[in-house]
Amino acid sequence: MHHATQTLQQIVDTHRTLAIERDKLLQEIRRLPGFNRFLLPKDFSQLRASAPSGPVVVLNAAKRRCDALIVLADVDHVIHVPLPNFTFQRSTDLQGILKSFLRHALVERTGQVERWDRGTWESFLSPLWKSVVEPVMDALAFSTPGELSHIFWCPTGPFVFLPIHAAGLYDAKYSAPGHKVFDFVVSSYVPTLSILAPSRNTHVAHNDDFRLLAVRQPPTDGQLSRLPGVHTELEHIQESLG
Template sequence: NPTLAHNYLELSKRVSNAAQSSATIADRAVADRAATEYRRLTGRWEAAVAEIRSLKDFARFLLPPAYEDLQAAARHGPVIILIASQYSCSAIIVPTSGEPHHVPLSSIALADLNNLKERFIGAIRHASRMNPTEPRNDLIVLLRIVWNEIMLPIVNVLENVLKLKRHSRIWLCPTAAFTSIPLHAANPFLLKADRSREPCLEDLYVCSYTPTLSALVRSRQSTGAGKGMALLAVDSELELVDKLVPATASRTSIFGDAATRAGALEALESNTWVHLACHGKQDPAQPYHSHFVMRDEHLTLLDIMEKDIPHAEFAFLSACHTAVGDKETPDEVIHLAAGLQFSGFKSVVGTLWEVDDSVAKHVVEAFYKYMFHPKEEGVMDCTKAAWALNCATHAVKTKVPLEQRMVFIHIGV
C-alpha cells in the first residue's frame, strides 16, 4: 500500500519537525498554537499507524515483538538470556512452552564479571606460553567460578523445574558483561566418591550461542541441505578439510595468491557452506567494516551483506582471531561470527581468542568427521554443527589443551 506508506512517512516527518520547532518558541501564544498543531499531527500519525496495524502481517508494526513470537527461538531447546547491571545479575530462561523463568544470580555482581574478564585474558595469555601437557590451573579456577556462581543456578532450573533431558540443546544469549565470559565451558572440576567426574555444562547439554532471540528465529527460517562448500584460506588447513568433505559435495578452494576479496565473494555466492581459515578483525566503531584478511584487500561484513547470499547455510571461522591481550579480545570474534549470522548464515562456528593452528587442526578434523558421519551419505546439514562441535571437543581432550578446546563456539541453529 504505497499511499499509506507515503502518508505515514510524511506524517512522521511533520510530527518530528513540529516537536523540534515547538521546543525553541519563547512566545506563550505562539507556543500554545504550536502545541495544538503538534497534538493534531500526532492524532493523524496514530491513526495512520492504527491503519497499518490492521493490515495482514503488520499487527506488531512499531511494537516490540510479542513473547509468543520470540518464544519461537526456543522451539528446539530453551534460550538462556543473561543480564548484568550495576543493580543485579540474573538469567531469564525462555522455555519451549510456557512462561519464562527468572533465575537470580545473587553470588555474582557486575564488578565480579569485569574482574573475571580480566582474569580470563591473563589466564589464556599465560596458557598460550605453557607446555600443552601442563595443567591449566588458572583456567580451572575461573571455570569453577563460572559453574558455581553463574551456570549452576541455571542448570538447577533446567534439570529440576523444566526437566530437560541430558544432551538436549540449549542456547546462551549473553548481554553486557556476560559476553566476555566463556559460559559454555563452565565446569565444576570435581570428582564424585567413586572417582568419576562431576559433569560439566557441555557434558549435560549441547550449547550454542545467539546474539538475540530474533536472530535465532530468523536463522530457523528455511534451513535446507547444503549444496556446495567454499574453502577460503591463506594457509594449509584447506587440504585437511577438503579430504573430510563428502565427495558428492561440490567445492571451491581458494588459497594462496588466489585468496582475493573478489574471489572470495564469487565463491560465497555460488556455495551454501564456507570454511574460512584466515585472520578476522572486529571493528567496534564501524561493525559493518569488520573484516576477514584476504591477499589483496579486506573482505568486510558489508561486502557479504551487499552480495546477498540467499542460500547461505553454514560458516566455520577456523583461524579468525585477534591478538591475545587486546582489550576487546573476548568480545571480538563472537561478534564477527554473529555478524555472519546477521548476514544470512544460519549456523556459524567461531573462535573466542587466538587459535594455535598446530593443535586446532585436531578440533577441525574431529568436527568435520562428526558433521559428515556417515560420510558415504554426503548429507550437508547445518543443524548438526552444535552437536558435532560438542563431540569434537570431547574427542580431542587428550590431544588439545583446555584453552584451545574451549576457544570454539557455535552460534545459530
Template sequence: MHRATQTLQQEADRHRTLAIERDKLLQEIRRLPGFERFLLPKDFSQLRASAHSGPIVILNAAERRCDALIVLADVDHVIHVPLPHFTLKRAADHQILLKTFLRQAHAIRSDERYGEIITWDRGSWETFLAPLWNGIVKPVLDALAFSVRDLTLPRFTAHSLIEVSKQSPGDMSRIFWCPTGPFVFLPIHAAGFYDSQYSLPGHKVFDFAVSSYVPTLSILARSPTLHAVPNDDLRLLAVRQPPSDGLGQLPGVTPEIAYIKDVIRDSPSAHTTILESSLGTVEEVLGLMKEANWVHFACHGIQDGVDSGLCLADKRRLTLRDMLSLSRPHGGLAFLSACQTATGDEDLTDEAVHIAAAMLFAGYGGVVGTMWSISDRIAPVVARDAGSSGGSTRVA
C-alpha cells in the first residue's frame, strides 16, 4: 500500500515537473519575434482582422433564441443582432422543407429527360425564401446600416455611396456568412421577396452585397505567405469525369471543359498552362494540384461525412483527408462543378465537414461549391458564366 502511494506521488511529481518545463519552453518561444501568441487563443483584434474584405456574420441557433454576431475590421467589438423572428424550430422546419423542394427538383429533372415539360412552383420557393429575408438578412443589413429606401452601402465600409442599380459585381460590398447548426443548410445568399411586386432592387440580399460562406473566421486571415498570382502565370488544372469512376455518365462535362478553355483563350493572360488530368487517378490529380493555381473539377461529388469526396478513376475518391494533406502555396481558385460539395453533415452541423471547406483549408483563396445536387445541363452554363465574369460569383 505504501509502495503504491509512493508510486502515485512520483507520477504526480513527474507530471508537475513536465508542466513546469513546458511553461518555461512556451515563455522562451513567446519571447521570439513573431511568436508572441504561440499556442494562445487569438484575441479579438486578430479575429476582426479577418473581416478585411467585408463584414463576417456568424449565425447561431439555440433552443432559446437565434442571433447574428457581426465582426467588422474597424470596430473593436462584436455587433450583436437578435433574430427574434427566427427560431431553432423554424430553421429545422426550413431545412426539412428544403429537402422536399430538392426531391421535387430531382423528380423534375428525371421527367425532363423523357421530354415532359414540368413547371416550378414559384410560390413555394417565395414562401420559403421570404422568411430568410425577414427573419435573418434584413435585421443584419439594418444593423450594418444598409438603407432599403436609399439603397446605400453600409457606413462601416470605406466605399462611397453608390446606387445598387449602377453597381457591378466588383463594386458591390461583400458579406461573409458563417452559419452554424441548421443555418448551415439554408440558402442565405438567396433570401428575399421574389413576387412580381418586388421587382425593383431592395428586396433581395444580392441587391446589396455579394454573399460568400466561410467555415471559420480564421480561414479569411491574411497569410504571410500569400502572394498574388501574376497575370502572366495562370496554371489551370481541369479534371473531367474519368470513365472508370463507376458512376453514371455526365454528358455536360465535355462542353463545360470547352467553355473553360474558351474563357482562358480569351483571357488577357500572356501565359496560360492547361493541365488536363488524363487518367483522373487520385495520385495524378494530387500531384497536378500542387502545380496549379486554379483547379476546375467537372465530375461526381458525394457528401458522406469525413469520407466525402470527388469521384475519380478506379472508383476512388479524392477525399477530405487528401485535400487537407496538400502542401501548396496559398491563394488561387477551386471550382467544384460537382454535386453536394458544400452541403455539410447533418450530424456535425457545427463542423465544416464538406469538400469546399477542405479546399479552403488546403489553401485556396476562393472556392465555388454547390449546396445540393446540380443538374448536368446547368453546370456547364454556370461554369461558363462564372468564368466570363471573372469569378465574381465565388462562394464558399
C-alpha cells in the first residue's frame, strides 16, 4: 500500500515538474519579438484588426437566446445586438424548410414533378431579415440602399445552415430597394474571427515556376444536369495565366 502511494506521489511530482518546465519555456518564447501572445487567446485589439474591410458579425443561437456580436476596427468594444424575435427552435424549423427546397431541386433535375409553392421562399427568407439581419443593419446604421459596404458573417451553431446573405422581403410590395440584405451590403462568410487577422508574415515569395491544375468536370451520364459556364471559366483562367 505504501509502495502504491509512493508511486502515485512520484507521478504527481513528475507532472508538477513538467508543468513548471512548460511555463518557463512559454515565458522564454514570449520574450522573443513577435511572440508575446504565443499560445494565448487573442486580445480584443487583435480581434479588432480582423475587421479592416468591414464589420464582422458573429451570429450565435442557443436554446435560451439568440444574439449578434459586431466587431468594428474603429470601435474598442463589441457591439451586442439581442435577437429576441429569433429562437433556436425557429432556426431548426428554417433548416427543415431549406432541406425541403433542396429535395425539390433534386426532384426537378431528375425530371419528376413536385408541387412547390413560391410563397414558401418568402416565408423562409423574411424571418431571417426581420428577426436577424434587419436588427444588425439598424445597429450599424446601414439605412441607405445602394451604398454597399462589405460585411463578414461569422455564423455559429444552426446559423451555419441558413443563407443570411439572401435574407429579405421578396413579396411584390417590397420590390423597392431597402428590404433585402444585398441592398445594403456585400456579404462574405468566415468560420472564425482570427482567420481575418493580419498575419505576422505577409511577404509572399514570387515563384516563376507557378503552375495551376484546373479540372473540368464533363457531363455525367444523365445523373446531374450540366453546369453552365464551365468551359468559359476554364478559358478565362488559361488567358489570365498566359
